[in-house]
Amino acid sequence: MGERSRQLFEEAARYFPGGVNSPVRAFRAVGGEPFFVARAFGSRITDVDGRTYIDYVASWGPMILGHAHPRVVAAIQKAAEAGTSYGAPTEMETRLARLVQAAFPSLERMRFVSSGTEACMSALRVARGFTGRNGIVKFEGGYHGHVDSLLVKAGSGALTFGVPDSLGVPADLARHTLTLPYNDLEAVRGLFAARASEIAAVIVEPVAGNMGVVPPRPGFLEGLREVTRRHGALLILDEVITGFRVARGGAQELFGVVPDLTCLGKIVGGGLPVGVYGGRAEIMEKVAPLGSIYQAGTLSGNPLAMAPGAETLTLLQAPAVYADLEAKGEQIERGLAEAAAACRLPAQVNRVGSMLTAFFTAGPVHDYATVSRADAGLYGSFFRAMLDRAVSLAPSQFEAAFVSLAHTAQDLEETIAAAREALAVAAASR
Numbered sequence: 001m002g003e004r005s006r007q008l009f010e011e012a013a014r015y016f017p018g019g020v021n022s023p024v025r026a027f028r029a030v031g032g033e034p035f036f037v038a039r040a041f042g043s044r045i046t047d048v049d050g051r052t053y054i055d056y057v058a059s060w061g062p063m064i065l066g067h068a069h070p071r072v073v074a075a076i077q078k079a080a081e082a083g084t085s086y087g088a089p090t091e092m093e094t095r096l097a098r099l100v101q102a103a104f105p106s107l108e109r110m111r112f113v114s115s116g117t118e119a120c121m122s123a124l125r126v127a128r129g130f131t132g133r134n135g136i137v138k139f140e141g142g143y144h145g146h147v148d149s150l151l152v153k154a155g156s157g158a159l160t161f162g163v164p165d166s167l168g169v170p171a172d173l174a175r176h177t178l179t180l181p182y183n184d185l186e187a188v189r190g191l192f193a194a195r196a197s198e199i200a201a202v203i204v205e206p207v208a209g210n211m212g213v214v215p216p217r218p219g220f221l222e223g224l225r226e227v228t229r230r231h232g233a234l235l236i237l238d239e240v241i242t243g244f245r246v247a248r249g250g251a252q253e254l255f256g257v258v259p260d261l262t263c264l265g266k267i268v269g270g271g272l273p274v275g276v277y278g279g280r281a282e283i284m285e286k287v288a289p290l291g292s293i294y295q296a297g298t299l300s301g302n303p304l305a306m307a308p309g310a311e312t313l314t315l316l317q318a319p320a321v322y323a324d325l326e327a328k329g330e331q332i333e334r335g336l337a338e339a340a341a342a343c344r345l346p347a348q349v350n351r352v353g354s355m356l357t358a359f360f361t362a363g364p365v366h367d368y369a370t371v372s373r374a375d376a377g378l379y380g381s382f383f384r385a386m387l388d389r390a391v392s393l394a395p396s397q398f399e400a401a402f403v404s405l406a407h408t409a410q411d412l413e414e415t416i417a418a419a420r421e422a423l424a425v426a427a428a429s430r
């Protein structure tokens with residue numbers, strides 16, 4: 001790392017645990033130390049030592065237009081001049097809601113919150129309040145924010161109660177979370193057959209993104225829809241990554257599955273802190289002040305965050321946006337797969353649209369068990385060799401790379417050329 005980044009990281013460690021405000025930023029999974037960012041524009045991010053990288057982290061998903069899009073920046077400036085928070089309703093909230101609903105008709109009613117975590121936490125409360133049940137089904141490797149009940153991994157068998165993944169999560173709470181393998185519909189059917197009356201909801205990333213990209217098997221999401229409906233449980237699609245990413249209307253548009261509740265975040269705020277939860281009117285009208293499920297927020301619907309969200313969603317309405325993202329994603333996928341094959345490295349590139357992960361493993365990757373076979377050490381070597389070649393990937397094997405509309409044909413070619421060299425370096429280090 002550059003000298004200035006090193007100094008800043010050392011100082012930051014005196015204030016923040018591990019020197020960061022969110023754990024993966026510390027680069028622990030890949031070795032080395034993070035660069036500190038000075039600025040970013042379009043597809044490029046520049047560190048405090050003056051090095052510029054082609055960026056595929058995209059702030060972990062939000063920056064689908066690229067960084068500092070002039071129209072998004074102008075929207076923020078205009079909003080700031082009118083005051084940054086009022087604690088009272090504004091027209092901009094309705095404008096953003098209209099854009100969200102145009103893409104996601106299943107959000108008949110919605111609430112704006114300030115993060116994806118808050119959206120998922122609130123959706124669970126609504127599901128529990130609406131059904132009068134406590135149990136939540138999630139999938140191994142699925143991440144829904146740092147919500148207490150969702151920081152839970154599988155027990156020893158599919159039907160065991162969850163144990164917390166983090167200290168500080170009461171076992172009393174974790175025992176209401178049931179964890180199953182992703183893409184395993186039979187396990188879901190088995191669980192419902194045994195305990196349907198306890199289950200309020202199934203929450204799922206419709207394309208898993210937080211264990212690396214794992215697409216749903218054909219029929220998986222449709223099966224979840226059918227089983228939950230039959231047993232009076234709600235289906236919650238956590239589209240915090242996939243919303244406005246895999247299609248304008250997210251995975252629910254791409255796969256044609258209509259959930260009861262949806263969580264959004266990341267892109268919907270255009271790079272500012274916004275989360276959304278919403279769904280069927282009958283369910284959402286149980287939320288206060290209409291109903292007795294409580295949820296609130298001082299900065300919810302904050303005008304400074306609504307404006308860039310609305311501008312981003314408006315820009316995403318341009319024709320051919322998603323075809324363009326698909327073509328770019330496909331080019332990177334092919335480039336990585338060919339480069340890995342040329343170095344005789346086992347690699348499995350999973351991709352849906354503009355989100356992808358190259359897993360260093362031979363077999364197909366379809367759930368947490370197969371994800372876990374990937375060689376994270378090899379990824380670390382690849383990651384560092386890419387950084388040396390001015391390409392910034394996610395600092396973990398188990399995350400997605402995001403292609404944006406700002407990535408040019410030349411960016412993609414440079415990335416693939418860098419990957420050929422970096423994979424050769426990584427292969428040699430094995």
Ligand SMILES: *Cc1c(COP(=O)(O)O)cnc(C)c1O
Pocket residue numbers: 114115116117118120143144145146205209210238239240241265266
């Ligand atoms: C990022 C993410 C969250 C949490 O959102 P934050 O804004 O980080 O709180 C929830 N669910 C999924 C699928 C995510 O990728």
